[in-house]
Structures are given as structure tokens and as C-alpha cells.
Amino acid sequence: MSGILFPMNNQLVALLKKDLKIDFRQQFAILGIFLFVATTVFIVFFSFKQINPREFVILYWIIFLFAAQNAILKSFVQESGKRHLYYYTLTDPITVLISKLIYNIILLLLIAFGTYALFQLLAGPEIIDPKLFITAIVLGSLGIGSVFSFLSAIAIKAHNSSVLLTLLSFPIIIPVLMLCIKLSIMSVKLNEAMITPLPFEEYQSDLAMLGGIDVILLAMSLVLFSTIWKN
Amino acid sequence: MVKHWWKILAVLILLYTIFAGILVPLKPGILEVYPITGETGQSINLKVTGYNSHYLDAQQKPRVWLKYDSVFAISASEVNLINNTRLDARFNLPNNVPGGKEVTELSLIIHNDIDGPSLLPSAIFLKQTENASANSWQSDIISNLPLKEGIQFPYRSNLQESIRNLYYHVPMWFAMMIILLIAAIYSFLYLRKKEDKYDHLASSYSAVGLVLGILGLVTGMIWAKYTWGRAWSWDVKQNVSAISLLIYFAYFILRSSIDDDASKKRLASVYNIYAFIALVPLLFVIPRLSDSLHPGNGGNPAMGGEDLDNTMRLVFYPAVIGWILFSAWIANLFSRIKSIREKLDIKKYEISS
Numbered sequence: 001m002s003g004i005l006f007p008m009n010n011q012l013v014a015l016l017k018k019d020l021k022i023d024f025r026q027q028f029a030i031l032g033i034f035l036f037v038a039t040t041v042f043i044v045f046f047s048f049k050q051i052n053p054r055e056f057v058i059l060y061w062i063i064f065l066f067a068a069q070n071a072i073l074k075s076f077v078q079e080s081g082k083r084h085l086y087y088y089t090l091t092d093p094i095t096v097l098i099s100k101l102i103y104n105i106i107l108l109l110l111i112a113f114g115t116y117a118l119f120q121l122l123a124g125p126e127i128i129d130p131k132l133f134i135t136a137i138v139l140g141s142l143g144i145g146s147v148f149s150f151l152s153a154i155a156i157k158a159h160n161s162s163v164l165l166t167l168l169s170f171p172i173i174i175p176v177l178m179l180c181i182k183l184s185i186m187s188v189k190l191n192e193a194m195i196t197p198l199p200f201e202e203y204q205s206d207l208a209m210l211g212g213i214d215v216i217l218l219a220m221s222l223v224l225f226s227t228i229w230k231n
Numbered sequence: 232m233v234k235h236w237w238k239i240l241a242v243l244i245l246l247y248t249i250f251a252g253i254l255v256p257l258k259p260g261i262l263e264v265y266p267i268t269g270e271t272g273q274s275i276n277l278k279v280t281g282y283n284s285h286y287l288d289a290q291q292k293p294r295v296w297l298k299y300d301s302v303f304a305i306s307a308s309e310v311n312l313i314n315n316t317r318l319d320a321r322f323n324l325p326n327n328v329p330g331g332k333e334v335t336e337l338s339l340i341i342h343n344d345i346d347g348p349s350l351l352p353s354a355i356f357l358k359q360t361e362n363a364s365a366n367s368w369q370s371d372i373i374s375n376l377p378l379k380e381g382i383q384f385p386y387r388s389n390l391q392e393s394i395r396n397l398y399y400h401v402p403m404w405f406a407m408m409i410i411l412l413i414a415a416i417y418s419f420l421y422l423r424k425k426e427d428k429y430d431h432l433a434s435s436y437s438a439v440g441l442v443l444g445i446l447g448l449v450t451g452m453i454w455a456k457y458t459w460g461r462a463w464s465w466d467v468k469q470n471v472s473a474i475s476l477l478i479y480f481a482y483f484i485l486r487s488s489i490d491d492d493a494s495k496k497r498l499a500s501v502y503n504i505y506a507f508i509a510l511v512p513l514l515f516v517i518p519r520l521s522d523s524l525h526p527g528n529g530g531n532p533a534m535g536g537e538d539l540d541n542t543m544r545l546v547f548y549p550a551v552i553g554w555i556l557f558s559a560w561i562a563n564l565f566s567r568i569k570s571i572r573e574k575l576d577i578k579k580y581e582i583s584s
Contacts, residue, residue: 154498158488167481171474172509175517182520213512220508224501227422
């Protein structure tokens with residue numbers, strides 16, 4: 001088993017290093033996304049002036065969704081065509097997908113926490129249940145990351161891939177997004193009367209559903225990815 | 232001819248369910264009463280409007296009750312028949328509300344020998360006042376209510392004639408899910424065997440499933456116009472069904488935006504499988520997250536149990552089978568057209584080159 005796993009792990013690490021190096025060299029891409037987030041957050045605060053906790057959470061997830069779409073589309077578009085063929089000769093598709101997934105999900109987590117820090121810096125609501133909020137962000141990044149990574153691998157084969165990615169992925173991402181919004185609304189202080197976090201029983205079924213959907217989406221990406229890759 | 236029996240069967244079943252669904256009458260019911268409030272100890276004259284009822288034609292004078300629960304009820308002191316669908320019933324309301332409540336709802340029950348029993352839940356509100364009178368509740372007076380059997384659909388005061396939509400709207404959604412499942416299976420077979428015919432079948436089944444989805448949405452909107460008051464009220468079930476249609480529109484946009492034929496078929500098949508599995512949380516998980524007006528949610532009647540009676544089953548189950556068979560037939564025709572077109576294109580190319 002280790003004999004099979006070791007080379008794969010080496011390949012995985014090499015692929016992750018490669019992605020990191022590319023992003024270090026082309027800093028405009030990754031910085032562009034953070035700039036996108038910052039601009040949108042400023043527009044939101046300019047136009048809303050005063051923002052209630054519920055709207056804050058919804059806007060937070062919408063901004064995150066668009067930032068995530070840009071970030072992930074970039075990771076497949078920047079290495080198109082021949083480079084895919086090159087990877088295909090070197091390693092197997094599952095390793096490539098896993099490396100992309102790990103890289104993208106870490107990137108999304110960075111974006112999610114970065115966006116949150118920016119909101120908090122300006123004027124965000126108090127989070128009364130940080131554990132729940134972080135869980136929602138992690139599970140949300142997992143689901144959104146896997147759907148976007150998988151579908152951008154399809155979309156880059158077509159014309160007009162950024163529009164196509166939106167068309168293909170948004171309807172599919174809606175259940176994940178709705179659950180994330182619901183869970184994060186539960187974790188913020190909605191009014192002055194709320195002092196203690198909600199009991200676990202209040203949200204355990206939603207959490208289980210979100211986890212279940214994530215597992216289904218991840219499993220399908222892994223199963224179906226090898227068929228997209230061969231070209 | 233022997234080969235095509237199931238297509239003939241599909242058409243016959245569909246014709247049967249369309250006509251039976253429209254023509255079979257509803258059971259008699261109570262449309263409305265006036266006034267809708269009463270005070271304890273008062274004597275009120277209820278003007279009752281019936282639906283499909285035969286108050287005058289009946290041999291027996293209708294028996295009329297106001298019912299609180301399975302024990303307490305009062306019977307009408309006087310019943311005047313005006314015509315087949317109108318009667319006036321006088322009640323001497325009791326001098327207290329059971330259980331010491333301020334206000335309670337009473338149901339109206341009417342029985343005669345032609346119509347059988349009919350019920351209007353929450354017909355009037357009874358308010359506790361200081362009026363003193365000798366009237367009191369009677370116990371166990373509602374008895375001898377033989378049900379009338381016959382080919383009739385049940386009367387529900389909140390649905391009325393719109394109950395017939397069950398034979399069109401619901402089977403279309405059932406058929407859509409089955410047809411889209413078959414499409415996903417054909418996509419899987421295409422990825423396995425790489426034969427063009429499976430891709431033609433998958434895309435044809437998806438197209439027919441999409442049409443069924445649109446029909447289901449439209450019939451639902453027509454129904455909602457009459458029962459909810461508005462065709463589109465941003466109900467969660469309406470939203471998720473619109474989104475599920477978007478997924479399949481995206482499938483066809485994906486197909487049209489890839490030039491290379493082989494990679495178009497492969498990627499479309501992958502997306503089709505992915506989309507079908509992603510449809511499951513969308514259609515079955517999201518509606519549980521929020522309140523919905525749709526039957527089956529929040530105490531609204533739905534299929535199963537007492538809501539689907541034997542006469543409805545006689546039409547509903549054939550309708551499901553009929554729509555599935557008919558859609559499968561149309562999808563197969565589509566896929567054969569596609570196969571022939573592709574063959575002709577190849578021939579044209581061979582001749583010209």
C-alpha cells in the first residue's frame with residue numbers, strides 16, 4: 001500500500017508546490033481576488049451605511065461566492081491545453097484533482113477568513129458562536145471548492161468558460177450556500193437579547209445535511225474527474 | 232404492432248386519465264356559511280351554501296350539526312330548505328365554550344340520504360360572552376352517517392375543483408424524475424461504452440425531462456393562481472423547481488458551446504450525471520429548510536393516507552405510468568431522429584470529400 005501511496009504523495013506535494021510557485025510568480029492573479037473582495041466590501045458598506053446582522057451574513061456569502069468563482073476559474077484557465085497533456089503523461093488524474101482541490105480549498109479558506117476579517121475591521125456583527133461560524137466556513141469552502149474545481153475543469157474545454165462556469169455551477173451550489181447562510185445566521189448575535197449560543201440540537205440536522213452534501217459532491221468529483229481528463 | 236403495444240397503452244392511459252380527471256364530479260360539500268361568528272347563548276340562523284349538493288331532492292330532510300369535538304355537538308333546531316344548494320339552519324348556541332376557552336372553532340356537518348355526510352371544518356367561531364340561557368352541549372348525538380360510495384373525487388374546502396390538478400401536475404413531476412434518472416443512466420452507459428446512441432438517448436431524455444419540468448411548473452402555477460391567489464409567490468418549492476430547470480438549461484448550453492464532437496458528448500455526459508445527483512439535495516433537502524405552502528408541507532394535504540381516496544387512486548396511479556411511458560416513447564423518437572441526422576451528415580461528408 002505504501003509503495004503505491006508514496007509516489008502519489010510525492011506527486012501531490014510536487015503539484016501543490018507548483019501551484020504555489022505559479023501564484024507567487026503571478027501575484028496579480030491572487031492579489032486581484034483580494035482586491036476584488038476589498039472593493040466589493042467597500043461598495044457594500046458605502047451603500048448600506050447601517051447593516052443588520054442577517055444582511056451582513058447574506059452579503060458575506062454572496063461576496064465570497066463570486067470571489068471563489070474567480071479564484072478557482074483562474075487555477076484551471078492559467079494552465080490550458082498542452083500543459084494538461086503534460087501532466088497526464090506524468091501522473092494520474094485523481095492526483096491532479098486532489099492537488100487542485102486541496103489548493104483551491106485552502107485558497108477559499110484564506111479568502112473566506114480574509115473577507116471576514118475585513119468585515120469585522122469595518123463594522124460586522126458580533127459572532128456569538130465562533131465554532132459554528134468557522135464550521136460553516138470550512139464546510140462551505142469544501143462544498144463550493146469541490147463544485148467549482150470540478151466544473152471549471154469542464155468549463156475550460158468550452159468557449160466563454162467564465163460565463164459557462166457560472167451557468168453550470170450556481171444552480172448546483174445553491175443547497176450548500178443556503179445551508180451555510182442559515183448556519184452562519186445562527187452563529188451571529190442577531191439582537192441584544194441573545195447572550196448564549198444556540199444549543200447544538202438546534203442546528204445539528206442542518207450541519208449533518210451540509211456535511212452529507214459535501215461528501216456527495218466530493219465523491220462525485222473524484223469518481224467523474226478521470227473521465228473529463230482524458231482528451 | 233406487437234412491438235408497439237406499450238405506446239398504444241401509454242396513449243390510452245393518458246387519454247383515460249385526462250378525461251377521467253376532468254369529467255368525474257366532486258363529492259357534495261359545503262362551500263360557505265354566513266355569519267361566521269357566534270356568541271354563547273345566542274340563537275343564530277346560519278345561511279349555508281352547498282356544492283354539488285341535493286338538499287331538496289333528498290327523501291330525508293338534511294340533518295345539520297355544529298361539532299366541537301368527537302363528544303360535544305349541537306343539532307340544528309330548525310332547517311329551512313331553499314334550493315338544492317342553499318339551506319338555512321337555526322342553532323341555539325350553548326352558554327359556554329368547552330374547556331373554558333375564550334374562542335373556539337366549530338365544524339359544520341350536514342347529512343342527507345343522497346349526498347352522504349359533508350363537512351366544513353372551522354365553519355364558525357364561537358365567542359364566550361356573559362349571555363345567560365338554558366342551552367347546553369349535547370353529547371354523542373352525531374351518529375348514523377353512512378358514507379356514500381361512488382365514482383367521485385373528494386371535496387376539500389381549501390382545494391375544491393383544483394384538486395384535479397393532482398392528475399396532471401404531480402404525475403408530470405414523477406415522470407420528470409424518472410426520465411431524468413434514465414437520462415443519467417444513459418450518460419453513464421455512454422461514458423462506459425462510448426457508443427453515440429447512448430449520448431443521443433441521454434440528451435433526448437434530458438430534453439423530454441426538461442419539457443415535463445416546464446409543464447409541471449406551469450400546471451403548478453395555474454393551480455397556485457387559484458388556491459394561493461398568485462401564480463408565483465416565491466414559495467420554496469417553486470424556487471427549487473425553477474432552479475432545477477436552470478440546471479438542465481445549463482446542460483444544453485454546455486452541449487452547444489463545445490465544438491469537438493467527442494469531447495462534447497463526454498463532458499455533457501459527465502455533467503448530466505453530476506447534475507442529476509446534485510438535483511437530489513436541491514429538490515428534497517432545501518424545501519425542508521423553510522416553510523412552504525405546498526401540499527405535503529406544514530399540515531397542508533398531500534398524497535397518501537386519507538388525502539388520496541380510492542377514486543383518486545384509480546386516476547392518479549395510471550396517470551403516473553401513462554406520463555412515464557409516453558415521455559419515454561417521445562424521447563426514443565427524438566434520439567432516433569438524432570442518430571439518423573448524424574448518419575446523414577457523415578454520408579454527406581463522405582460524398583463531398
